Amino acid sequence: MAKQDRAIRTRQTILAAAAKVFEQRGYQAATISEILGTAGVTKGALYFHFESKDDLAQGVLAEQDQRMVVPRRACRTQELVDVVMLHAHRLQTDPMVRAGVRLSLDQQAHDLDRSGPFLRWGQVMDKLLHDARDRGELLPHVIPTETGEVLVGSFAGVQAMSQAVSDYQDLPDRVCALLRHVLPTVVLSSVLASIDLSRTRGALVLAELDASPETALSPGLLDRQPVA
Amino acid sequence: MAKQDRAIRTRQTILAAAAKVFEQRGYQAATISEILGTAGVTKGALYFHFESKDDLAQGVLAEQDQRMVVPRRACRTQELVDVVMLHAHRLQTDPMVRAGVRLSLDQQAHDLDRSGPFLRWGQVMDKLLHDARDRGELLPHVIPTETGEVLVGSFAGVQAMSQAVSDYQDLPDRVCALLRHVLPTVVLSSVLASIDLSRTRGALVLAELDASPETALSPGLLDRQPVA
Numbered sequence: 001m002a003k004q005d006r007a008i009r010t011r012q013t014i015l016a017a018a019a020k021v022f023e024q025r026g027y028q029a030a031t032i033s034e035i036l037g038t039a040g041v042t043k044g045a046l047y048f049h050f051e052s053k054d055d056l057a058q059g060v061l062a063e064q065d066q067r068m069v070v071p072r073r074a075c076r077t078q079e080l081v082d083v084v085m086l087h088a089h090r091l092q093t094d095p096m097v098r099a100g101v102r103l104s105l106d107q108q109a110h111d112l113d114r115s116g117p118f119l120r121w122g123q124v125m126d127k128l129l130h131d132a133r134d135r136g137e138l139l140p141h142v143i144p145t146e147t148g149e150v151l152v153g154s155f156a157g158v159q160a161m162s163q164a165v166s167d168y169q170d171l172p173d174r175v176c177a178l179l180r181h182v183l184p185t186v187v188l189s190s191v192l193a194s195i196d197l198s199r200t201r202g203a204l205v206l207a208e209l210d211a212s213p214e215t216a217l218s219p220g221l222l223d224r225q226p227v228a
Numbered sequence: 229m230a231k232q233d234r235a236i237r238t239r240q241t242i243l244a245a246a247a248k249v250f251e252q253r254g255y256q257a258a259t260i261s262e263i264l265g266t267a268g269v270t271k272g273a274l275y276f277h278f279e280s281k282d283d284l285a286q287g288v289l290a291e292q293d294q295r296m297v298v299p300r301r302a303c304r305t306q307e308l309v310d311v312v313m314l315h316a317h318r319l320q321t322d323p324m325v326r327a328g329v330r331l332s333l334d335q336q337a338h339d340l341d342r343s344g345p346f347l348r349w350g351q352v353m354d355k356l357l358h359d360a361r362d363r364g365e366l367l368p369h370v371i372p373t374e375t376g377e378v379l380v381g382s383f384a385g386v387q388a389m390s391q392a393v394s395d396y397q398d399l400p401d402r403v404c405a406l407l408r409h410v411l412p413t414v415v416l417s418s419v420l421a422s423i424d425l426s427r428t429r430g431a432l433v434l435a436e437l438d439a440s441p442e443t444a445l446s447p448g449l450l451d452r453q454p455v456a
């Protein structure tokens with residue numbers, strides 16, 4: 001294994017351990033020695049990649065960005081649905097995504113800047129909604145930035161509610177219900193009629209990405225990039 | 229002061245102290261001795277009213293219920309808007325409400341049953357939406373329970389986002405935007421046209437309640453009750 005590959009793997013091992021410890025203990029109570037113990041790496045290796053607990057948390061928060069990729073669709077509204085439903089599916093299945101979302105809602109993490117994921121998700125939604133508007137998919141009164149922020153905020157709460165009442169078991173249903181309540185005030189009904197908004201959409205998109213990772217697209221950045 | 233009045237005041241003093249400590253420290257880190265110190269009451273007084281830390285937290289969570297009261301309106305959709313906008317206003321101004329909402333989203337409070345506020349808010353929305361349907365205010369496809377849960381979940385996230393990015397400064401604007409995105413898929417356009425959905429609605433409703441508390445109505449319980 002090349003030196004660089006090994007460094008990337010070590011970094012991922014440390015991030016996975018940090019995600020686990022932050023999720024179990026919360027940001028405030030988590031310590032670097034716990035993360036070291038869970039990762040099974042040396043102190044030197046950890047500090048080579050991350051300066052501080054804050055830096056580790058920002059690393060976990062940023063991992064979400066790597067997972068905001070979906071295949072290109074002719075209809076941008078479908079891409080938006082795909083990004084949202086894929087994220088819901090990953091919340092059920094991917095510990096790193098779950099840790100990132102929980103960190104971003106950790107109210108006791110006073111010193112941690114938690115605005116990043118909200119802002120980055122806002123950018124992704126903003127980009128997709130601007131594209132959708134330019135392609136004539138949206139109702140004329142829609143302000144893409146405002147709609148994007150409503151979607152990001154609502155999603156954050158719907159996932160928190162799903163976690164509190166069902167430990168994420170009902171998440172796809174709740175997210176579908178949210179989209180069915182918001183999209184008709186945003187997109188043309190002719191566009192709505194062509195959209196797949198079923199509860200299994202997230203799992204479908206993930207299977208598609210796993211089968212052909214080269215189709216992945218990062219909507220916020222507008223460039224094609226491989227899935228990590 | 230009658231003995232009973234004094235007991236009620238002591239209970240409120242303890243709850244206000246618990247709210248403060250839970251908000252600053254989170255449920256897990258908070259201790260009964262900190263709450264005792266903040267309240268300035270005796271151990272005996274505290275344990276007369278509350279058995280445990282869990283009991284104190286449930287007390288803070290339940291205080292939201294006392295504040296779900298709004299004046300009766302001819303239009304039930306307006307009552308729903310009033311309940312939501314009043315809650316947003318209280319989140320900006322009432323430490324007890326803020327503490328309750330934050331507790332219900334405290335992910336590290338593993339032993340605390342946090343589903344109560346979600347369920348109770350769900351009941352309030354459910355009742356209002358069923359009433360609105362019976363009065364012909366809703367679109368025919370609406371399932372009141374589903375719409376109620378979407379509103380409760382979305383609100384929880386929009387307030388968390390507002391707290392993370394602006395410390396609640398932009399909360400009324402965000403909540404208005406949420407309602408403008410959801411209500412058109414729920415209520416008739418002729419009803420929408422008669423609704424006050426302005427950002428100052430919460431403050432207006434609170435002023436109205438302060439001026440004549442006897443108009444207060446608890447939508448979830450259907451009986452008139454004085455505001456605490």
